[in-house]
Amino acid sequence: MSQQYEPVIGLEVHLELHLPQKMFCSCPAEFGGEPNTQVCPVCLGLPGSLPVVNREGVLATIRAGLSLGCEIATFTKFDRKNYYYPDIPKGYQISQYDLPLCRKGSLTIDVNGKSKVVGITRVHLEEDTGKLAHVDDRNESWVDLNRAGIALVEIVTEPDMHSAEEAVAYLKELKAILSYLNISDCNMEEGSLRCEPNISVRPVGTSTLGTKTEIKNLNSFKVVLQSVQHEIHRQSAALSRGEEVAQETRLWDEAGQKTVAMRGKETAQDYRYFPEPDIPPLEISKEEIETARASLPTPPKERRKALVEKGIPDYNAEIIVRSQGYADYFEACLSTYNEPHKVSNLLIGGFLQELNQRGISEEDIPIPPEHTATYCRLSEEGGIGKAARKQVLAALFDTGKDPESLVKELGVSQVEDQDEIGKMVDQVIAENEAIASQVRGGKTSAIMALVGQTMKLSKGRANPQIVQEILKKKLEG
């Protein structure tokens, strides 16, 4: 008799805010940079330096909280989280403890066609740590403090998820919502969005929570899925064998495709949180909250719904709203060429391919939307020969010129001139007398072969409809 186990999963997500400046000093908060060049006495934690709050970080956190349906604290403060580590130069991290900026929100996810609400416990603001590099051949590690002090938002869920798929669905939806706020690039590989699931299992039908483990170092949706699946399996197997699950932090081992315990003994942490005396508390006014609320973008879910209502297929809408910039771009195209379905086909097809091949972000498209819309119209209405479409699109990305001039420059405009096409048709009939006779003899379907030949002769530029009409006239009388 094998016991069935139910996983219980909560997620802690850290989001690095990409504001112009760090959270408590005015150093640039840029990603990367030469090591230890974006540091000042404050983010170096030099003796005597003091932190001062960057209002933009607070507003960005409020917006994140509001977009997750949270209550915003009208009175909040910062606290110190005390611990020793070489990537925190002050010996404490400025964070928030008992009065987070935002709490009690939720996020609705869809898994296998079913809707599910995941509770958000809290959203708070803190500072990021520096980066530590391990040097294999030396008995030392290296510290770069450029990242130290960059604003970091922590989003904690209730233990509401019960499968790895749910955890990933939450993470995807969260990322979509957050990326719409333009406060972070939400990039898991680069670490601006970091996810730490905590997982426990319990016998099905029981309600007491089991001992949980936390997994760190997950840098893609795929790895989150795999590691949570593995961890559920590992814990269930351990309990089945009558073993206990140790409360510990584990890492995903990509090579071994399994989670492994972090080495080193982990004594219970005592962070000795207390109010940060260098930073007076904050009062958030109703007006500030309402201003932040008014500044929120239409969330991805609603935009998707609106696109579908315009007659765009679900699949196209899903891809277009993945990024707010792309959805905006799509809308901008429509003001030049109001054919939602056609434009959406372009934006999830050839256009997206070009972006991907060229490594261009969907948030940062260098082509004016009017040009893209014009290109779409020309393609659809016959202004560009079918065979030349890819060439024109590439030229559009290469030059950024407007498609009408490009078509002229490249000499790929569609030929619609009756006389010109007439001459080509005559030549094709002369060269394919056998087929022509068949058509004259009543086998009308054979006419398509002649259309094809004529198109070939025109190098794809002839308008195929006109070719067909002239052929019919000439052969069918």
Added chain:
Amino acid sequence: MSELWKLTSGDLHERFTSGAASAVEIVESHLDRADQVEAKIDAILTLDRDHVLAQAKALDAKREKGEPLGMLAGIPIGIKDNICTEGIKTTAGSRILESFVPPYNAHVIDKILAADGIIFAKTNLDEFAMGSSCENSAFKVTKNPWDLTRVPGGSSGGSAAAVAAGIVPLALGTDTGGSIRQPASFCGLVGMKPTYGRVSRYGALAFASSLDQIGPISKDVAGSARLLSVIAGKDPNDGTSIDQEVPDYREALEEEMFGLTLGLPKEYMSDSLPSSIREAVDDVVLTLEALGTSVRAIDLPHTEYAVATYYVVANSEASSNLARYDGMHYGHRTKAPIKNLAESFSRTRSEGFGDEVKRRIMTGTHALSSGYYDAYYLKALKVRRKIREDFETAFEDVDAVIAPTSPVTAFKIGEKIDDPLSMYLTDILTVAVNLAGLPALSLPVGFSGEGLPIGLQIIGQPFEEELLLTLAQGYQVETDHHKKWPQIP
């Protein structure tokens, strides 16, 4: 030999700006004085003669060109060595920062330089400002110029001793629980702890962030008024500094004190107070009453809890503020072979910190730790509010509070060093002011039978520094304690 060093800061400034003395002459007189007495006093940790002379020459050139001169022009100033000076070692009296050279200036240093003050020397202190005697410095024990066998007080003992010995006419100290006022009183000087938030803490090495304030120490009341006028004000780099207009505090020296009501707290005049101090206070009361004030007894009922409250709050904050000294990014790092990172931290800190700092970090760590937070830290924060409320109630009836600065005069070097708690208890009369965030000024009001200075503090409501200066000046013009110089053998 020129006796320019005997002049007050105001007189030096006057001599310099009028052309009666050059800045070089002034600093040479003070350098000579330092040569004469420093070996006996041990007030100074860093003094770079070339740097001092270079500043003086630059000032003389500026005066030559007829450029406008700042309020501190021509005045050599001692800086407590827990205040960051760019390019000049700043050690906080600790081995852990023995060779630390800040790449930036504290806000107050920038202000002093902008006012044409001369950064003369970095002065000794109890390590990280933790102490009441200057004996906790890792480098030297400063002696009281009035009696070289006695302590100058602490933690700003080096600043006070330097001013008392005539090495500088003005100095900066920091006051977390009396560290400006108590050494000022032990050395017969004026010392002022401004309202919390009046002076930016940016660049002052934090001991207890919610209590620390930088303030002036001077021979006379006018010196402190002058220096405070320069260093006070909102600093965008210190979120706890307060945006309130900064007056020229020297104008307060001209104000009348007639009609003011002063409170003398019963709890600050306990029976155990030495008779010399009690008598000095009685004399002050008579003088002040003769000047048109009325003095009445008041209650500050939570006074007996002030020391315990103070040491919980201060040490808790200190345990966190001093966590940055872990040998990773600056300061001392152990050279002993270590097994792991945790051992690197703990060996570094064991080697770098003195015993008093370790005691305070450990008691503070305990007070914040899981299971003890409510009973210690949180409890102390609540009693802290009661202590402030005591003052608020008192200020409903009186304009200012007067009290002895210390329950003792300067004690013997070594007398209390082995009994930390008895040392803490000598802070009983100063710590409540820091807990409540109030301004207070200590001024010399006489001498004990042994010839040791006695200080009295005047405590005001937030941002009423001017009232304190008015009262102190009114008293000072009637007396001459501040004009006396110690005989340094």
Added chain:
Amino acid sequence: MKREDVEHVAHLARIQLSEEELQTFGAQLESILGYMEKLGELNTDDVEPMPYAVDVKNAYRDNPDHSPLPRDAALKNAPQLDPEGKFFAVPKVIGEISPNQGKSGEAGS
């Protein structure tokens, strides 16, 4: 104060104590903490804690004033640098877990 309590607090504070220091500090901490317990005499049930000295709120940065330091200045006081002088070099971090960053630790087997 029990020996293990002194050891625990010394560990939290990252201060290494010799056998002798454990004894002397233990006794001193006991007397200091004992004195602090005096606060327990007072009833403070309805009192708001006072973590800040003044009632200032919303101290936002309005006048950015820290340009980054030149790297040489930033690293000048470091006890040790990497060979190219770009990083702070610290004792090798093995297995010690940062609460904030899995990437800082290493996996065991």
